[in-house]
Amino acid sequence: MGLCVACHGEDGVSRVAGTPHLAGQDGLYLRRALQDYRSGRRQHVPMSSLANSLQPADIEALAAWYASRPGFAAAGVAP
């Protein structure tokens, strides 16, 4: 999880323009995104290499955790 926080924020609300918020995102979408980065179907530096270091169980846990976070508004992110 530590690797995700640098770009996606402690709570899954990104502080870096161009980096997507993950908090409250659809869990299946998140899982597929990580799987696609891992398979190469989707490419991005550094996501591709990060996803490659994950086991399937890690992907499940990360997707579920971020999907369970309160959505953006709750985190006080000005739309």
Add this chain to the structure above:
Amino acid sequence: MGLCVACHGEDGVSRVAGTPHLAGQDGLYLRRALQDYRSGRRQHVPMSSLANSLQPADIEALAAWYASRPGFAAAGVAP
């Protein structure tokens, strides 16, 4: 916009598992995602063909609109 609603919901909160919420998402990320679908750097049915039908100004407007929507929590989406 009508084409987006079918999957991404009226307010950018998806009702379809596996389809990402867009409400309150980072605007630059949304713009890049649409541009990538349009260029083929990112591929997905039906996003690739939908993005191909968009003009650059459409992409700007859609990304800005969805980024300005209240985030997921505000839309009462159970995380």
